[in-house]
Amino acid sequence: MEPFSGMESIVRHNEPLAMYTWFQIGGNAEFFAEPTTVEELTRLQERCREQNLPIRVLGRGSNILVRDEGVHGLVVHLASPVFQNLTVQGNTVEAGCGVGLNQVIMAAVHHGLAGLEELVAIPGSIGGAVRGNVCSHGGDLSQWITSVTVASRDGSIEERSRDEMAFSHRRCEIDSQELILSAKFELEEDDPVALSRRLQKEWILRRSMQPLAHQCAGRIFRDPREDTAATLIALAGLKGTRIGGAMISERHAGFIVTEAEATFSDVARLIELVQNQVRTRMGVELELEIEIW
Numbered sequence: 547m548e549p550f551s552g553m554e555s556i557v558r559h560n561e562p563l564a565m566y567t568w569f570q571i572g573g574n575a576e577f578f579a580e581p582t583t584v585e586e587l588t589r590l591q592e593r594c595r596e597q598n599l600p601i602r603v604l605g606r607g608s609n610i611l612v613r614d615e616g617v618h619g620l621v622v623h624l625a626s627p628v629f630q631n632l633t634v635q636g637n638t639v640e641a642g643c644g645v646g647l648n649q650v651i652m653a654a655v656h657h658g659l660a661g662l663e664e665l666v667a668i669p670g671s672i673g674g675a676v677r678g679n680v681c682s683h684g685g686d687l688s689q690w691i692t693s694v695t696v697a698s699r700d701g702s703i704e705e706r707s708r709d710e711m712a713f714s715h716r717r718c719e720i721d722s723q724e725l726i727l728s729a730k731f732e733l734e735e736d737d738p739v740a741l742s743r744r745l746q747k748e749w750i751l752r753r754s755m756q757p758l759a760h761q762c763a764g765r766i767f768r769d770p771r772e773d774t775a776a777t778l779i780a781l782a783g784l785k786g787t788r789i790g791g792a793m794i795s796e797r798h799a800g801f802i803v804t805e806a807e808a809t810f811s812d813v814a815r816l817i818e819l820v821q822n823q824v825r826t827r828m829g830v831e832l833e834l835e836i837e838i839w
């Protein structure tokens with residue numbers, strides 16, 4: 547615990563990460579911290595800078611696959627109440643990084659505010675959703691963002707405008723050592739009843755298309771320019787293909803689902819098989835959307 551001496555109440559050594567991720571696979575974080583204030587968080591950043599240790603932020607683990615050998619450095623989990631504030635004032639919704647995206651969407655709809663409902667049922671936190679600029683057929687999250695508060699590399703807290711965040715498809719420009727603390731959204735007034743109906747429709751549609759009931763699942767590939775990754779994988783005849791405890795979902799070929807005995811290596815070998823087959827049969831290079839830690 548030497549790099550974090552004096553911070554033992556919030557830092558743990560060798561914390562298993564599997565239970566924090568959707569895949570429920572993988573090894574330990576060398577150091578794992580759950581800060582309870584922004585000051586503790588910036589102190590952790592400072593220690594990492596001094597010790598030259600990498601820092602990673604864990605949201606709800608729905609876009610992360612952890613290697614069996616685990617993660618070097620510090621993993622920060624921003625789940626304490628200070629990162630969970632959610633306020634609605636007029637058309638503006640402000641949410642802390644630890645709040646669930648779905649909780650924010652529900653609050654907006656409850657206040658008759660439209661825009662985010664097409665993203666309903668996408669798992670994860672606001673931090674992860676902003677970092678990855680989550681999208682669905684209706685558009686992406688960034689179109690509703692006005693600003694994002696960030697703990698920068700040197701520990702200073704900055705409010706950055708949407709333009710400064712430079713959002714693009716499933717990305718934003720933020721240094722890997724910077725942390726998103728909260729985001730503000732400007733939404734549009736709408737009839738709450740019509741809005742609730744739209745929300746329900748979206749929810750049902752998504753549940754029917756994706757393996758959402760399957761806890762151990764991950765959306766693996768970015769959609770290439772040619773078509774959706776799911777369509778290309780299905781056309782290559784790979785739905786249901788299995789390696790060990792990992793399988794290409796029968797319901798939606800863009801997902802890998804896993805069983806309890808699955809290992810990182812099963813998922814990694816299945817990813818490689820899909821990339822090879824789609825390259826050979828369709829001439830398309832599939833890039834990863836999920837992050838491997």
Ligand SMILES: Cc1cc2nc3c(=O)[nH]c(=O)nc-3n(C[C@H](O)[C@H](O)[C@H](O)COP(=O)(O)OP(=O)(O)OC[C@H]3O[C@@H](n4cnc5c(N)ncnc54)[C@H](O)[C@@H]3O)c2cc1C
Nearest residue numbers: 603605606607608609643670671673674675677680681726
């Ligand atoms: C069943 C299923 C369906 C999905 N459907 C969709 C979909 O329709 N559309 C879509 O776009 N995605 C989808 N995803 C992917 C995933 O839900 C999103 O990428 C989600 O936003 C990740 O959020 P998270 O909190 O789980 O982040 P994590 O998986 O924990 O982290 C993802 C990345 O965000 C970073 N991060 C997290 N919090 C912060 C923070 N506070 N500051 C800085 N960086 C941070 C992490 O370091 C990591 O780089 C789906 C995933 C699953 C499993």
